[in-house]
Amino acid sequence: MGRCAGVLARRGEERIAIRAPFTILASGGIGGRYRHSTNFPHLTGDAIDIAKKHGIRLEHLDYVQIHPTTLYSRKPGRRFLISESVRGEGALLLDRHGERFVDELLPRDVVTKAILEQMEKDGTDHVWLSMEPIPREKILSHFPHICQRCLEGGYDVTREWIPVVPAQHYFMGGIWVDSESRTSMPGLYAAEDIARRTVQDTLDMAAEKIV
Numbered sequence: 001m002g003r004c005a006g007v008l009a010r011r012g013e014e015r016i017a018i019r020a021p022f023t024i025l026a027s028g029g030i031g032g033r034y035r036h037s038t039n040f041p042h043l044t045g046d047a048i049d050i051a052k053k054h055g056i057r058l059e060h061l062d063y064v065q066i067h068p069t070t071l072y073s074r075k076p077g078r079r080f081l082i083s084e085s086v087r088g089e090g091a092l093l094l095d096r097h098g099e100r101f102v103d104e105l106l107p108r109d110v111v112t113k114a115i116l117e118q119m120e121k122d123g124t125d126h127v128w129l130s131m132e133p134i135p136r137e138k139i140l141s142h143f144p145h146i147c148q149r150c151l152e153g154g155y156d157v158t159r160e161w162i163p164v165v166p167a168q169h170y171f172m173g174g175i176w177v178d179s180e181s182r183t184s185m186p187g188l189y190a191a192e193d194i195a196r197r198t199v200q201d202t203l204d205m206a207a208e209k210i211v
């Protein structure tokens, strides 16, 4: 494998070679690849494609966390997350007939699977979340931000069910890097959401900070 010598940038039709001794890939997460995500649609994990093209080591691309409940919308843009704490306080997940179909407090992946199966069964794009079991005062005092954002979306959570859908939330895989953020290609680094550190590297870094 060769050494990274910089980037080839594009401005309109013009191609510009920018030479650099060290280059960092930092194109953010992958949410834009999903129909529903809590991340911005323009974040499509482009650095992964670049890395793949050049044979740079990738790891655990399937480590993607899906959050079971985000506010359903047909509009483009990132989805608003309806936190687990709402279900913790007693909110219920309902199918198109208003029937419960899953224990709302099961782990994220299990609840997500149940919701997706129910959507398929019902032929719908979402299921419903009802906050009816939670006293109105508690909804308003514990979840003011959720109330506000849902109102902006056209739903009063103290009076009506809201449509929710699972959405991509967090990406744990990506471009492999060591504890110095070096990729497997000399001269090339990767940082933040697009980079995937080994568990041992993360522990080593934490230990260094403690010492």
Ligand SMILES: Cc1cc2nc3c(=O)[nH]c(=O)nc-3n(C[C@H](O)[C@H](O)[C@H](O)COP(=O)(O)OP(=O)(O)OC[C@H]3O[C@@H](n4cnc5c(N)ncnc54)[C@H](O)[C@@H]3O)c2cc1C
Binding pocket: 026, 027, 028, 029, 038, 039, 040, 042, 043, 044, 045, 046, 047, 191, 192, 193, 194
């Ligand atoms: C709703 C939400 C809440 C969050 N809350 C927190 C929090 O409270 N605390 C916390 O620590 N983290 C939080 N995060 C996570 C945090 O925002 C990310 O971890 C962080 O922004 C990742 O930084 P990054 O540099 O990898 O990506 P980003 O900050 O997303 O930056 C990536 C940049 O790359 C650019 N880019 C992408 N593709 C290309 C391309 N092909 N060519 C050129 N440029 C490109 C993008 O335009 C963008 O400017 C939250 C994230 C979300 C979605």
